[in-house]
Amino acid sequence: MLRWGWGRIAARFAGWIAIGLGLLACGMPAIAAPADAARGRALYETRCGGCHERSVHARGARSAKSFAQVRAWVAHWDRQTGSLWRDDEIDAVTRYLNDRYYRFPCPDEVCGTDRG
Numbered sequence: 327m328l329r330w331g332w333g334r335i336a337a338r339f340a341g342w343i344a345i346g347l348g349l350l351a352c353g354m355p356a357i358a359a360p361a362d363a364a365r366g367r368a369l370y371e372t373r374c375g376g377c378h379e380r381s382v383h384a385r386g387a388r389s390a391k392s393f394a395q396v397r398a399w400v401a402h403w404d405r406q407t408g409s410l411w412r413d414d415e416i417d418a419v420t421r422y423l424n425d426r427y428y429r430f431p432c433p434d435e436v437c438g439t440d441r442g
């Protein structure tokens with residue numbers, strides 16, 4: 327009793343293989359590893375979103391006036407809330423906030439040189 331034709335089985339496998347390759351690609355480290363804004367977003371939302379959603383970053387009188395100052399704030403709040411982040415995590419969160427709200431020029435050592 328063969329209810330499944332080979333074509334169907336092959337189609338099923340193709341789907342799994344595609345998913346597998348996708349996961350593999352995601353797991354690969356980025357070349358030259360510039361700060362990862364998506365990771366920064368996740369870190370920020372986990373620890374910092376409770377106190378201020380966008381308002382504090384988008385307000386007219388915001389305090390940060392440069393990429394370095396945004397980073398200093400991120401480092402400040404990380405210390406205030408238990409110093410849980412490594413430098414590259416602080417970079418990632420800074421990049422996320424900068425990409426999303428501030429739009430200051432981002433130094434190559436944080437954003438890489440391939441931003442176009």
Ligand code: HEC
Pocket residue numbers: 370373374377378382383387388389390396399400403404407419423
């Ligand atoms: C206890 C509440 C609280 C928590 C938790 C908190 N913040 Fe803040 N944050 C504030 C307040 C209030 C301000 C405004 C301070 C001011 O302007 O003097 C601020 C300001 C900032 C600014 C500067 C905004 C500007 O004006 O440009 C940044 C960047 C920032 N926070 C990042 C973070 C990050 C990253 C975290 C998580 C590690 C975090 N904050 C956690 C309350 C909080």
